[in-house]
Amino acid sequence: MQVRPGVETDLEALTDLYNHYVRETAITFDTVTFLPEERRPWLLSHPKDGPYRLLVAQERDSDTCPGRLLGYATSSPFRAKPAYSTSVEVSVYCAPDAAGRGIGTLLYKALIEALEGEDLHRAYAGIAQPNEASVRLHERFGFRHVGTYEEVGRKFGRYWDVAWYERPLGPRT
Structure with a gap:
């Protein structure tokens, strides 16, 4: 398996993976699936370097076919106002059949290392x-619980809580 920056040729696989979570889970609060073209601005907002990254985990290529996308991790702007520019929101999504294989850990390790610079x-x-698996993953990387928004999102006919976690990055001031 390899971790690398996401590129435009990943767009369809990234969209398919994300749409699974839109249709089947409350992990994302999007409620309508996307076409790849609709996700292109999102992909392009994550360049190869800088604070807003998109890293993908992919099976190693064989001689006959490219490896399958197993998951991705992103860092995105936390809020739009300028004073928030040194904060990012991170997320990780793994292919449903790839859960429990350490892909989220591999992706977050690479993402956190990139963000530290x-x-x-x-x-x-x-x-x-x-979402105990996600809580454990974040805690393993030094995130700590800072609060919970109760019943903040409605999906599948019910309300969901969102627990917020934070982690320091870079030099401490």
């Missing part, structure tokens, strides 16, 4: 509850 102070993650 940027002018960033904090990373935040919002985790729809319940």
Whole structure:
């Protein structure tokens, strides 16, 4: 398996993976699936370097076919106002049949290492509850629970809580 920056040729696989979570889970609060073209601006907002990254985990290529996309991790702007520029929101999504294989850990390790080299102070993650696997993953990387928004999102005819986690990045001031 390899971890690398996401590129435009990943767009269809990334969209398919994300749409699974839109249709089947409350992990994302999007409620309508996307076409790849609709996700292109999102992909392009994550360049190869800088604070807003998109890393993908892919099976190793064989001589006859490219490896399958197993998951991705992103860092995105936390909020739009300039004073938030040293904070990012991070997320990770794994292919449903790839859960429990260490892909999320591999992706977050690479993402956190990349972000440590940027002018960033904090990373935040919002985790729809319940999601023990995601809580464990974030805690393993030094995120700590800082609060919960109760019944903040409605999907599948019910309300969901979102627990917020934070982790320091870069030099401590």
